[in-house]
Amino acid sequence: MAKSTGKMNAFYAQSGGVTAVINASACGVIETARQHKDKIGKVLAGRNGIIGALTEDLIDTSKESARAIAALRHTPSGAFGSCRYKMKSLEANKREYQRLIEVFEAHNIGYFFYNGGGDSADTCLKVSQLSKSMGYPIQAIHVPKTVDNDLPITDNCPGFGSVAKYIAISTREASFDVASMAKTSTKIFVLEVMGRHAGWIAAAGGLATDEDCDLPIVILFPEVEFDQQAFLAAVDKKVKEYGYCSIVVSEGCHYPDGRFLAEQGTRDAFGHAQLGGAAPVVANMIKDALGHKFHWAVADYLQRAARHIASKSDVDQAYALGKAAVKLALKGRNSVMPIVVRESSKPYKWSIGEAPLAKVANVEKMMPKNFISKDGFGITDKCREYLTPLIKGEDYPPYGKNGMPKYVVLKNPPVARKLGDFEVK
Amino acid sequence: MAKSTGKMNAFYAQSGGVTAVINASACGVIETARQHKDKIGKVLAGRNGIIGALTEDLIDTSKESARAIAALRHTPSGAFGSCRYKMKSLEANKREYQRLIEVFEAHNIGYFFYNGGGDSADTCLKVSQLSKSMGYPIQAIHVPKTVDNDLPITDNCPGFGSVAKYIAISTREASFDVASMAKTSTKIFVLEVMGRHAGWIAAAGGLATDEDCDLPIVILFPEVEFDQQAFLAAVDKKVKEYGYCSIVVSEGCHYPDGRFLAEQGTRDAFGHAQLGGAAPVVANMIKDALGHKFHWAVADYLQRAARHIASKSDVDQAYALGKAAVKLALKGRNSVMPIVVRESSKPYKWSIGEAPLAKVANVEKMMPKNFISKDGFGITDKCREYLTPLIKGEDYPPYGKNGMPKYVVLKNPPVARKLGDFEVK
Numbered sequence: 001m002a003k004s005t006g007k008m009n010a011f012y013a014q015s016g017g018v019t020a021v022i023n024a025s026a027c028g029v030i031e032t033a034r035q036h037k038d039k040i041g042k043v044l045a046g047r048n049g050i051i052g053a054l055t056e057d058l059i060d061t062s063k064e065s066a067r068a069i070a071a072l073r074h075t076p077s078g079a080f081g082s083c084r085y086k087m088k089s090l091e092a093n094k095r096e097y098q099r100l101i102e103v104f105e106a107h108n109i110g111y112f113f114y115n116g117g118g119d120s121a122d123t124c125l126k127v128s129q130l131s132k133s134m135g136y137p138i139q140a141i142h143v144p145k146t147v148d149n150d151l152p153i154t155d156n157c158p159g160f161g162s163v164a165k166y167i168a169i170s171t172r173e174a175s176f177d178v179a180s181m182a183k184t185s186t187k188i189f190v191l192e193v194m195g196r197h198a199g200w201i202a203a204a205g206g207l208a209t210d211e212d213c214d215l216p217i218v219i220l221f222p223e224v225e226f227d228q229q230a231f232l233a234a235v236d237k238k239v240k241e242y243g244y245c246s247i248v249v250s251e252g253c254h255y256p257d258g259r260f261l262a263e264q265g266t267r268d269a270f271g272h273a274q275l276g277g278a279a280p281v282v283a284n285m286i287k288d289a290l291g292h293k294f295h296w297a298v299a300d301y302l303q304r305a306a307r308h309i310a311s312k313s314d315v316d317q318a319y320a321l322g323k324a325a326v327k328l329a330l331k332g333r334n335s336v337m338p339i340v341v342r343e344s345s346k347p348y349k350w351s352i353g354e355a356p357l358a359k360v361a362n363v364e365k366m367m368p369k370n371f372i373s374k375d376g377f378g379i380t381d382k383c384r385e386y387l388t389p390l391i392k393g394e395d396y397p398p399y400g401k402n403g404m405p406k407y408v409v410l411k412n413p414p415v416a417r418k419l420g421d422f423e424v425k
Numbered sequence: 426m427a428k429s430t431g432k433m434n435a436f437y438a439q440s441g442g443v444t445a446v447i448n449a450s451a452c453g454v455i456e457t458a459r460q461h462k463d464k465i466g467k468v469l470a471g472r473n474g475i476i477g478a479l480t481e482d483l484i485d486t487s488k489e490s491a492r493a494i495a496a497l498r499h500t501p502s503g504a505f506g507s508c509r510y511k512m513k514s515l516e517a518n519k520r521e522y523q524r525l526i527e528v529f530e531a532h533n534i535g536y537f538f539y540n541g542g543g544d545s546a547d548t549c550l551k552v553s554q555l556s557k558s559m560g561y562p563i564q565a566i567h568v569p570k571t572v573d574n575d576l577p578i579t580d581n582c583p584g585f586g587s588v589a590k591y592i593a594i595s596t597r598e599a600s601f602d603v604a605s606m607a608k609t610s611t612k613i614f615v616l617e618v619m620g621r622h623a624g625w626i627a628a629a630g631g632l633a634t635d636e637d638c639d640l641p642i643v644i645l646f647p648e649v650e651f652d653q654q655a656f657l658a659a660v661d662k663k664v665k666e667y668g669y670c671s672i673v674v675s676e677g678c679h680y681p682d683g684r685f686l687a688e689q690g691t692r693d694a695f696g697h698a699q700l701g702g703a704a705p706v707v708a709n710m711i712k713d714a715l716g717h718k719f720h721w722a723v724a725d726y727l728q729r730a731a732r733h734i735a736s737k738s739d740v741d742q743a744y745a746l747g748k749a750a751v752k753l754a755l756k757g758r759n760s761v762m763p764i765v766v767r768e769s770s771k772p773y774k775w776s777i778g779e780a781p782l783a784k785v786a787n788v789e790k791m792m793p794k795n796f797i798s799k800d801g802f803g804i805t806d807k808c809r810e811y812l813t814p815l816i817k818g819e820d821y822p823p824y825g826k827n828g829m830p831k832y833v834v835l836k837n838p839p840v841a842r843k844l845g846d847f848e849v850k
Contacts, residue, residue, distance in 0.1 A: 018605040020598075048608035076598050078605035085609055165828055173445075173501050173730035176832060180443040180503035183473035184510055189726055210827065213834065277705075279723075298704075300722035301614055305598035309733050311828060391828035396821070402635065403590055403736060403816035407601060409638065 007039055008110025010329070011053060012061075013046030014078035014145075015085075015116030015123070019159030020307040021318035022145045023079050025115050027072035028322025029143065030061055034069075039330055044107055044415055049083030050114070050123055054096060054424050056103050058415040071408035073319060074397035076307035079410050085424070086119045087126055090133055099422050100127065101136040106418040111139050111329045115322075117146030117157070121337065122361040128335035141325040142337040142357055145318070147304045149200040152363040153355040154339035156390055158321060159304065161314030164204035165391035166306040167193055167248070170299065171208035175215045175246040178295065182244035188235070188286050188294035189246045192279035194303060196252040199223050199367050201303070205248030206379035207387055216242040217378070220282070222252030223367055224376040226261060232289045234377045239292065247286075249278045308405055312393025317350070324352045348389035432464055433535025435754070436478060437486075438471030439503035439570075440510075440541030440548070444584030445732040446743035447570045448504050450540050452497035453747025454568065455486055459494075464755055469532055469840055474508035475539070475548055479521060479849050481528050483840040496833035498744060499822035501732035504835050510849070511544045512551055515558055524847050525552065526561045531843040536564050536754045540747075542571030542582070546762065547786040553760035566750040567762040567782055570743070572729045574625040577788040578780040579764035581815055583746060584729065586739030589629035590816035591731040592618055592673070595724065596633035600640045600671040603720065607669035613660070613711050613719035614671045617704035619728060621677040624648050624792050626728070630673030631804035632812055641667040642803070645707070647677030648792055649801040651686060657714045659802045664717065672711075674703045733830055737818025742775070749777045773814035 012029050014022055026045075033040045045059040046052025052059070059080055061069070072079055090097055103109070114124040121142050128140035144151050149160035171191055178189040195201040199221035209215040216238035220226065238245035254260045261278040279296040287294055317340050324338035335357045343349035371383035379387070397405040437454050439447055451470075458465045470484040471477025477484070484505055486494070497504055515522055528534070539549040546567050553565035569576050574585035596616055603614040620626040624646035634640040641663035645651065663670035679685045686703040704721040712719055742765050749763035760782045768774035796808035804812070822830040 014605070018602055051608065075601070077601035081608055082605045083609040084606075168828075169733050169830060170727050170731070172829065172832065173732060174726040176500070176502035177443055177726045177730040180439070180507045181509075183476065183506055184508040191727075207827075207829065210829065212825070213829070213832065280702075295725050296723070297725035297727050298721070298723045299727070300720050301599040301602045302595050302616075302722050302724070302727075305602040306595070307598060308594050313828075388827050392826070393828060394821070394824055396819070399819055400637070401817070402632075402813050403593075403738075403818060404597065404632065404635065404638070405594060407597065407638065 007041050009041040009108050010043045010111035011109045012043050012113040013049045014082045015049040015120035018078040018082050019147050019304050020076040020162040020310045021158050021315050023072040023075045024315050024318035025143050025322035028319040029113050030069050032323040032326040045080040048081035051083045056417050056419050059412045060415045063413045075407040076305045087123045113141050113325050115143040115145050125357040125361045139329050139334040143325045150198045150364045152365045155342040158318035161311035161390035163303050165311040166303050167204040168207035171205045178244045186295050187244045187292040190279045190283045190296040191248050192277045192298045195250045199250050202248050202250040203379050216245045218247045220249040220253040222250045225256040249282050310395050311391045312395040315395040345385050432466050434466040434533050435468045435536035436534045437468050437538040438474045439507045440474040440545035443503040443507050444572050444729050445501040445587040445735045446583050446740050448497040448500045449740050449743035450568050450747035453744040454538050455494050457748040457751040470505040473506035476508045481842050481844050484837045485840045488838045500832040501730045512548045538750050540568040540570050550782040550786045564754050564759040566753050568750045575623045575789045577790045580767040583743035586736035586815035588728050590736040591728050592629040593632035596630045603669045611720050612669045612717040615704045615708045615721040616673050617702045617723045620675045624675050627673050627675040628804050641670045643672045645674040645678040647675045650681040674707050735820050736816045737820040740820040770810050
């Protein structure tokens with residue numbers, strides 16, 4: 001294996017579910033790399049995550065204008081394409097690691113920046129071990145990203161703050177709406193949010209109500225086993241006090257036996273199970289028990305793609321972490337992840353630190369117990385203190401004269417291939 | 426019946442489904458009335474629409490500060506409460522009209538401003554006829570409002586532009602998201618939007634794609650009878666060309682026999698019909714036929730309450746129409762509705778005109794046929810030219826340091842009652 005000479009190129013890719021701010025991290029990586037052309041060559045992006053590396057489907061980001069790269073900061077989704085693909089262990093699939101090394105070598109890649117959540121951190125960790133395990137010199141740095149906010153060590157994960165802001169605002173707005181309608185019509189509004197394992201996003205619904213704006217919100221967390229009687233009693237109490245009630249239900253809310261609320265034995269004409277989500281199930285349950293007219297919404301992708309109302313904290317941190325990843329690489333680090341360190345909540349101060357990847361990969365951070373109120377249907381002051389800074393500030397994208405946000409679509413020109421085909425199995 | 430002397434008070438109420446900008450109209454009415462204290466006394470708001478008039482449940486808006494009233498301009502929902510209540514004809518329910526007159530007389534009300542859609546225009550028309558039919562001097566002016574955009578004569582209806590902007594942006598954002606995921610995961614995104622009879626809101630999904638941002642969007646209108654084979658072929662074509670496809674489906678989309686898509690014979694464990702909406706039905710249909718992984722969202726109240734991304738055109742017009750209603754009253758008009766008149770689309774210029782209520786009430790404006798593309802799954806250039814100005818400009822609400830929008834909750838103090846109880850049947 002011929003050792004590459006001179007400065008090395010960098011590989012960057014996006015992995016897993018995309019967010020409103022993952023491109024802000026990409027922007028941080030690419031802009032910072034461009035500022036260090038003496039040490040880093042081109043940033044080659046993987047088309048569709050690690051798949052792009054395996055299939056030698058690389059994008060030459062050096063062909064994009066500074067303006068296009070800057071626009072990534074305000075563009076949601078994954079500009080280079082993402083993937084859901086978890087690499088097996090070196091023992092189980094040595095073929096793939098050998099291929100990675102061939103591609104890295106062919107394109108003079110010495111830096112590997114992987115932008116993703118828990119599974120991706122695991123992939124990044126495995127790549128970081130290639131120097132030792134297979135003798136190829138690579139520095140692998142993981143850039144955190146996940147709306148689930150479930151990565152350990154870092155105070156929070158880029159992507160989450162913007163979803164939290166969207167859910168908090170949407171819950172407030174819909175609550176105002178149902179309050180207006182409650183006298184003669186809708187008394188119940190149910191919003192279903194993401195988060196199959198951890199209730200971070202559902203918790204953000206609790207921010208809809210605060211000391212300046214008192215609203216009746218009941219939250220159903222995946223961390224709290226669903227107790228129908230207690231839930232209905234909580235809703236009934238709110239309706240009696242306020243005249244209406246909003247419910248934020250996590251898609252991961254489940255019964256004590258593990259069955260999700262969404263699995264109600266629902267069948268369509270073709271016999272399909274689970275056509276709807278948890279929201280209509282909860283809404284109908286209330287209608288049956290309490291007789292109230294309802295409306296329900298399922299936010300799905302809208303919540304994680306909502307760059308139009310992104311949190312400024314979140315955008316700033318996403319960019320800073322991308323930038324920090326490059327700085328760590330320049331310092332010679334390998335197998336690490338830059339993290340957000342909270343210095344204080346009031347006033348909000350944060351800095352960038354680093355964590356060893358081995359302590360990040362495959363660890364899921366759940367909501368602390370003291371973040372959920374005793375009755376199981378709300379958030380505590382401690383949770384509010386944690387969440388509030390993460391939705392601080394508005395970072396609006398630019399808009400065209402036609403009233404639409406100007407999100408960039410990159411040209412994404414391919415790098416000329418040097419190797420043969422490779423099948424990803 | 427003792428004739429009231431001196432200047433008369435005004436009654437204002439909100440009716441039907443609320444919007445992101447109906448309070449901007451309230452703001453226009455109240456601020457303009459306050460500027461003419463020589464001619465108009467207090468603005469008394471009906472708590473929960475016309476119900477507030479019938480039950481003598483009136484709110485004294487003169488007790489609210491200028492600042493609180495100004496904040497209505499950026500606050501979604503109906504600040505005084507709305508209602509779904511259609512008054513019968515004078516012949517069918519004379520009791521209610523007599524009661525209205527008693528309440529108007531007791532509170533010296535000579536102006537009646539009703540803020541709503543088609544049904545409300547009908548109520549307003551009936552009230553406007555009280556002078557002739559029952560000898561009580563009242564000037565009734567209707568202030569248009571409906572996200573359905575289905576009132577006749579006016580170029581568009583306040584509330585619609587902001588929903589349109591929300592749906593256009595959300596569809597663009599979610600399309601960027603699914604584009605990123607399509608290689609290894611989700612290829613189909615379905616967004617269900619409001620509009621049971623008219624496809625105006627669904628059409629707004631078509632604005633997600635334009636000359637600067639080419640996206641694969643398929644729209645299902647209530648005006649176009651659902652043809653499953655044609656629909657699946659349209660989606661298949663988009664997926665083959667772009668690798669993914671977004672579908673915007675109106676809740677009113679239906680089969681030739683009138684059955685809504687949402688009515689798929691779905692039953693939950695309790696035997697309830699129609700748990701889910703049209704979106705999961707469409708998504709599963711694609712999965713069955715084409716095998717693609719999907720995600721779906723139902724925007725429901727989020728779309729009409731989304732003041733955080735309101736259209737500036739819409740907010741400006743909502744305010745201007747409230748203001749114009751008072752100006753019409755001051756000119757001695759009765760039984761009219763101020764309307765938006767489009768002077769030109771490029772550049773967008775509009776003015777305020779007026780229409781006789783008799784020509785507005787109970788007339789539903791559908792999408793013109795030449796607004797829907799020949800294949801039935803998209804919008805035409807003519808439609809785009811009509812819609813684009815309506816989503817022009819961003820009118821952001823102010824935010825607190827906690828990252829949440831500062832929506833006002835009025836004190837809504839009641840006016841002392843002078844009459845006995847009245848039961849609304």
